Amino acid sequence: MGLNSLNSLNALNSTVRKHSLLNTLSWLWPYWKEMPYRLVFLIIATPMMVGFGVWTPQFIKNLFDAMQAQSLTREVLNQNVTLLLGIGLLHFALHSLIQNLRGWTNCYFEHSFRVRLSHVMLRLGLGFFQRFRTGDITTRLVDDISEKKLGWFACSGIFRLYEAFLIIGGCLYCMLQLHVGLTLLTALPMLAVALFYVRSSRQAQTYSQQSQTAISELNAYLTSTLDGIRVVKAYGQEQRASKAFAHVVENQYSKDMALARIKSLLELSYSRFAEIGILVVFLAGGWLVIQGQLKLGSLIAFNNYIFMLLWPLVDVGQFFIKGRQASVSVERVRELENYPPEITQANTPLPWPDSSLELSLNQVSFAYPHHQILNDISFKAQAGEIIALAGAIGSGKSLLLDLIPRMLEPAQGEIKLNGKALQAYDLEQLRSQIGFVSQTPNLFSASIRENILFGRKGISDHELQAAIQVAQIEQDLPLFSEGLETLIGQRGVKLSGGQKQRIAIARALVHKPHILILDDCTSALDAETEARFWEALRQFVPGMLVLLVTHRVATLQQADQIILLKNGRVAAQGNHQQLSQNSLYQQLYLQPSEPAA
Template sequence: MRLFSQLRHFFLREWRRYLGAVSLLVVIALLQLIPPKLVGVIVDGITQQRMTSSTLLMWIGIMLLAALVTYLLRYFWRILLFGASYQLAVELREDFYRQLSRQHPAFYLRHRTGDLIARATNDVDRVVFAAGEGVLTLVDSLVMGIMVLLVMSTSISWQLTLLSLLPMPVMALIINRYGEQLHQRFKTAQAAFSSLNDQAQESLTSIRMIKAFGLEDHQSEKFTAIARDTGAKNMRVARVDARFDPTIYLAVGLSNLLAVGGGSWMVWQGTLTLGQLTSFVMYLGLMIWPMLALAWMFNIVERGSAAWTRIQALLAEAPTVVDGASTLPEGRGLLQIAIRQFNYPGSRQTVLSQLDVNLKPGQMLGLCGPTGSGKSTLLSLIQRHFDIEHGDIRFHGESLTRFRLDSWRARLAVVNQTPFLFSDTVANNIALGHPGASRQEIEHAAQLASVHDDILRLPQGYETEVGERGVMLSGGQKQRISIARALLLNTEILILDDALSAVDGRTEHQILHNLRRWGSGKTLIISAHRLSALVEANETLVLKTGAVAQRGTHSQLSQQSGWYQDMYRYQQLEAALDDESDEEQYHG
C-alpha cells in the first residue's frame, strides 16, 4: 500500500480524472445494489401470491435498465482512470530517458544495458498497472463492500451479517502476510529478469563474434542457465500468487455456509422472509468481488511497489559530473590541460599523471603510445566525461567545471575508436548532429571523409539502410561515415580517437589532407597508433603508463631514441614490405 503514498504527487495532480472515476464507481455500486433487492421483492411477491405479471415485468425492466447504465458508466470510468495511468507511463519513461542521457560513463560502469531496459519497460508497466488497476480495485472493492455491508446489516439483519463475516478478519491477516512475501520475491524475480534481458541483448549484439568463434552451443547453454534461474525465481512468485484465490474462495465458502445456515434458522423462526434470505445471499455474492479485488489489489500493488523501488533507485542517482552554470564565451580560445593525477572512480590505480599541454586555436595535437597508456582517458577528460580532482582543464582561461556541459560539448565533434551507426539511412546517420543539413552539405562532408564514392556504390546510395549498428558496412566505411558526421557539425575542436585505424594508408593520407584543408583555424586532436597520421601535428605527446614519456614534433621525435622512433621505423618497414608485396602481385 506504500506505493499509493509514493505516487501521491501524481494522484494530486490528476485529481480531476481520479475523482471523476471514483464518482462513477460509486454510482455503479449503487446501481448494483438494485437487482438483489428487487429479486427479494419478486421472490416474496410470488411466494405470497400478491404480485401481478405487469409488476413483475416492471421490476425486470428496471434491472435491465440498471445493467445497461452500469455498462455505459464502466466504459467512461475506464477512460478516465486508465487515461491517467497511461500518462504516468509516458512521464516515467521520459524521466527515465532524461536520467540516462544525463549520466556519464561511470554510471554505465555500474549498470548493464539489459537491466536498464528491464526497468524502463517491465518495471514501468508494473507501476502503471498498479496506478490504474490497483486504484480501481481498491476503490471499487471498498465502495462496493461498504455499501453491501450497510444494506445487509440495516435492511435485512445485522446479526446474520456479523455471523457471515466471521471468516473475513482471518482472511485479511493471511492475505497481508502473502503480500509481504510477494513484495520480496517479486523484487528478486525482477532482478533475475534484468539479467536475462542483459544476456539476450549481449548475445544479439555480438552474434557475429559468437558465430565466428563457433560459440552458439556455449552461449545457448549460458542463456538456458539464466533462463532457468529466472523461471525458478518467477515460480517462487507464482507460488505465493497462487495462494491468494484459494484463501479467498475458502473464506467466501465459509461465509456462504454461515449465511445459509444462520439464515435458514432465522426463516424457520419467522424473523426473516425467504425473499430477504435470497437477497442476503445475492448481496453476499456481491461481496465476493470486493474480497477478490482486495487480494488482487494487494498482489499488483506489491509488484508495483517493488518495481517502483527499482525505478526510483536509478532515478535518484545524481550525475557524477556536475553541470556548470556559465555559458562559454564566443570565439576560439586557448585549451589548457594541467593534470597532476587522475584515477577512475572507485579505483586507486593512477591512469594519468603530470600531464601539461597548451593548445592554441588552429593547432593540431597528436597523441600516441602503447595500448593502455591513457590516450582515450585524456580525450574523455577533455569531453568532461569525468571530473579531475587533482588538476584542471581550462578554456578561455576558465575551468571547464564552470561551463554548462551542453555549451562546452557544442564546441566539440568527436569520432570514437569504435564508431556507432543507427539503424537508419546513410544520410540520416551523417546528419545525426545536424538534422537540418541539406543533401549538398551531407555529400560534402562525405567527400571530406573519403566515403562519398563508397556510399554511391551502395544499393540505394545515401538512402541505403545500414542495419543495426551499421551491420552491412565494413569497419573502414563505418569509421569514415562517423568522421563525415563529425565534420558536418563544423565545430571549433575536432577529436579523433584512433578513428583511422580501419582505413588503408592511402585513404588515411587523403582524409588527413582533406582535414587540413577543412580545418584551417580549427583545433584538431588526434589519437593514433599509426604514426603517419601525426606527421603534421604541431606537437605530439608520447604517453606511457599515463605519463608523458616524449613530446615534440614528428621530425624531433623521429630523431630521438625511444618508443616513437622505434615504432615509426617499424611501421615504415611494414609499409615498404606491403608495397613490395603489392607490386609483386601486380606483375604476377
Template sequence: MRLFAQLGWYFRREWRRYLGAVALLIVIAILQLLPPKLVGIIIDGVTSKQMTSTVLFGWLGLMLVTAIVVYLLRYVWRVLLFGASYQLAVELRQSFFKQLSRQHPAFYLRHRTGDLIARATNDVDRVVFAAGEGVLTLVDSMVMGLAVLIVMAIQISWELTLLSLVPMPIMAMVIKRYGDQLHQRFKTAQAAFSSLNDQAQESLTSIRMIKAFGLENHQSSQFADVAADTGVKNMRVARVDARFDPTIYVAIGMANLLAIGGGSWMVVNGHLTLGQLTSFVMYLGLMIWPMLALAWMFNIVERGSAAYSRIRSLLEEAPSVVDGETPLPAGRARLEVHIDDFHYPENNQPALHSVGFTLRPGQMLGLCGPTGSGKSTLLGLIQRQFDVTQGDIHYNGMSLKTIRLDDWRGRMAVVSQTPFLFSDTVAQNIALGRPEATQAEIETAARLASVHDDILRLPQGYETEVGERGVMLSGGQKQRISIARALLLQAEILILDDALSAVDGRTEHQILHNLREWGSDRTVIISAHRLSALTEASEILVFSSGTVTQRGDHNHLSSQPGWYRDMYRYQQLEAALDDVPAEKLSQVLVENKDD
C-alpha cells in the same frame, strides 16, 4: 500498499482523472445494489400473490436499464483511469531515458544493458498496471464491499451480517502475509529476468563471433541455464500467487455456510422472510468480487512496488559528474589542460599524472603511445566523462566543472575508436547531429571523410540501410561515415580517438589533407597508433604509463632517440615491406640496418 504513497506525486497531479473515475465507481456500486433488492421485492410479491404482471415487468425493465447504465459508466471510468495510468508509463520511461542520457561511463560499469532494458520495459509495465488496475480494484472493492455491508446490516439483519463476516479477519491476515512474501520473491524474479535479458542481448550482439568460434551449443547451454534459473524464481512467485484465490474461496464458502445456516434459523423463527434471506445471499454473492479484488490488488500492488523500487533506485542515482551552471560564451578559445593526478573510481592507481598543454584554435594536437598509456583517458577527461582528481581543465579561461555540460559538449564532435551506426540509411547516420542538414551538406561532409565514392557504390547510395550497428559495411567505411557525421556538426573541437585505424594509408593521407583545410580555424585532437596520422600535428604528446614522456612536432620527435622515433621507423619499414617488390626487400633492410 506503499506503492500508492510512492506514486502520490502523480495521483495529486492527475487528481481530476482519478477523482472522476472514483466517483463513477461509487455510482456504479450504488446501482449494483438495486438488482438484489428488486429480486427480493419480486420474490416476496410473487409468493404472496400480490404483484401484477405490469408491476413485475416494470421492475424487470428497471433492472435492464440499470444494467445498461452500469455498462456505459464502466466504459467511461476505464477511459479516465487507464488513460491516466498509460500517461504515467510515458513519463516514467521519459524520466528513465533522460536519467540514462545524463549518466557517465562509471554508471554503465555498474549496470548492464539487459538489466536497464528490463527496468524500462517490464518494470514500468508492472508499475503502470498497479496504478491502473490496482487503483480500480482498491476503490471498487472498498466501495462495493462497504456498500453491500451497510445494506445487509441496515436493511436485512446486522446479526446475520456479523455472523457472515467471522472468517474475514483471518483471511485478511493470511493475504497480508502472502503479500509480503510476493514482494520479495517478485523482486528476485525481476532480477533474474534482467539477467536473462543480459544473456540474450550479449548473445545477439556477438552472434558473429559465436558463429566464428563455433560456440552455438555452448551459448545455447548458458542461455538455457539462465532461462531455467529465471523459471525457478518465477515459479516461486507463482506458488505464492496461487495461494490467494483458494484462501478467498474458502473464506467465501465459510461465509455462505454461516449465512445460510444462521439465516435459515432466522426464517424458521420468523425473524426474516424468505425474500430477505434470498436478497441477503445475493448480496453476499456480491461480496465475492470485492474479496477477490482485494487479493488481486495486493498481488499486483506488491509486484508494482517491487518493480518501482528497482526503477527508483536508478532514477535517484546522481550522475558522477555534476553539471555546471555557467553558460559558455560564443566564439573559439584556448583549451588549457593541467592534470596533476587522475585515477578511476575504486582504483587507487593513477591513470594520468603530470599532463599539461595549451591548445589554440587552428592547432592540431597528436596523441600517441603504447596501448593503455592514457590517451583515451585524457580524451575522456576533456569530454568530461570523468572529473580530474587533482588539477583542472579550462576553456576560455573557465573551468570545465563550472560550464554547462550541454554547452561544452555542443562545442565538440567526437569520433571514437569503436564507431557506432544506427539501423538507418547512410544519409540519416551522417545527419545524426544535424537532422535538418541538406543532401548537399551531407555529401560535402562525406567527401571530406573520403567516403562519398564508397557510398555511391552501395545499392541505394545514400539511402542504403546499413543494418544494425552498420553490419553491412566494412570497418573502414563505418569509421569514415562516423568522421563525416562529426564534420557535419561544424564543431569548434574535433576529437578523433584512433578513428583512422581501419583505413588504408592513401585514404588516411587524403582525410588528413581534407582535415587540414577544414580545421584551419578549429581545434583538432587526434589519437593514433599509426604515427603517419600525426605528421601534420602542431604538437605531439607521447604517453607512457599515464604521463607524457616526449613532446614536440613530428620532425623533432623523429630525430630524437625514444619511443616515437623507434615506432615511426618500424612502421615505415613495415609499410615498405608491404609495398616494395620482393627483389627490393633486401635493399630496404640494408638501408634500415643501422637504425
C-alpha cells in the same frame, strides 16, 4: 562515483523502505496535480456507481419475498424487473466510463513517467551507465513504469481500492439491515480468505521474480551465444553450448513450476471457497428461514452480496501487493532520478568565445576505482594546431580525450578554454562545438544521412557532401541500394567496421566543429583509404583545434605537438623530430619500420 554519493544513495534507500507506500504516493502526487478535473470526477463518480451496484439485490429480494409470501403480482414483477434493468444499465454506463478513464490515466501516467525519466537519464554522467546495465535501465524506463505496473497502481490501484472500500461498506450496510448474525457469519470467513490470498500472493510474487530472473538468464545466454556464433562454431563449442543451455532451460522449468503450484492453488481456492461459503450461508440462513427469522428473499440477496464482495476483497489484497511492487519500482526509478550528477551545468554560462580558441590543461589528474590514472597533465593547444596523443595501451590517451567534452571531470587541476574554466561554458554548447570520433563508433538505426546529420538542423547539402568526401564514404555509396538513405543498424544493412568508422568521422565533421577529437578512428580502414582520409582531413581542418590518437607514424609526423604518455603521465612532449630522440617514442613507433620517407 564517489564514496559520499554512494552513502547518500544508501541512506535514501533506507528511508524509502521505511515509508514505502507514503513515499510512493508523494512521488505520484505531482503527476496527479496536473489533472485535477479527472481526480475530482473519479472521487465523485465512484460512489455513485457503487451505489447503483449495491442497490440491485434489493429488487431481487423484493421479488423472492413476494413469491415466498405468495403475494407476487404481475405489477410487482414488472416493476422490479424494469428497475433492475434500468439500474443495471446506469451501472453499466457509469462503470464503463470510470473504468475507461482509469485505464487511460494509467496509460497517460506511463507516458509522462517515461518522458520525465528519459529527460533525466539523457543527462546523467557516464558513471551511471557503467554502473547499470543497458537492459536494467531499459527495464526501468519500460517495464517498471508501465501501465500494468507503476502506471496501473498510480490510478487504477488507488481508485480500485477506493471503489473496493465503498462496495465493502455498502454491502456490509445492506447485509446488516437484513440480518446481523448472518452478516458476521459471512464476513469473518471472507476476511480469512482475503488474508490467505494476500499471504500466498506475496509468496507467489517471490516465485514470480525468480521466474523473471530465469527468463533474463535464458535471454542473456541466447544472445551472447548467437551473437558469437562464429566463435562457437570455430571452436567446436556446439555440444558445450547445448549442455549449458539445457541447464538454463531446466532451471527455468523448475522456477516456473514452483510458481504454477502456488498460483493455481491461489486461483482455485478463491473461486472454490466462495462456492462453499455460499453453501454455509445457505445452511445457516436456511435455518433462520425455517425458524421464521429471515425471509427467503433476504437469503438470496445475501447470496448476491457475497458474490459482490468477492472481487473488492481481492482488490484490497491486490492494492497492498501491487503497492509493494510499485514502491519497489518507485525506488528503482528514484535511484535514477537522484543519481548524483557528475557533470554540473554552469548557472550563468559564458558565451562561446568569438576569438580563436586556446585550450590549456593545467596539472590535470583523474582516477578510476581500479586503474587508468591520469597524473599531472599539462599542455596548451591552439586553433589550427594538431595535437597527437601517443603511448602504449592503458597509458590514458582515451581518458584524456574524454575530459575535453566534459564526459569526465578531472579530479584535480584545471582545463581552460580561452583563459576561463571549461565548466564556465554552457555544457551543450561546448559539446556541440566539438566533433568526436571514438575508438568503437556507435551508430543508430536510421539512414546513413540521418546518422551523419544526427538531428542537427541547418546543415546544407553542400556541407554534407564535403564531410562525406573527407570521410571517404563516397566510394561505398554505390554499394548501398539507396545511397545515403539506406537504413543501417538493427533494421537495415550490416556495415563493416571500416564503414562504421567512416560514417562516424563524417558525423563529427559535418557541422564544422571548432574542436575535433579523433580517438584511433582509422583502425579498421585499409591503408589506401586511410592515407586518402588523412590527406583530405588536412585540407578540411584549417582553423580547427585537432586532438587525436593514432598509431600511424605518418600522422604523428604531421602533428604540431605530440604528447607522449606513459602510465598516465606526460613522458615527453614535442614534435616528431624532437621526439625521435626519445627512447620510449623510438621503442613505440620507430623500431621495426625504416625511418619514414
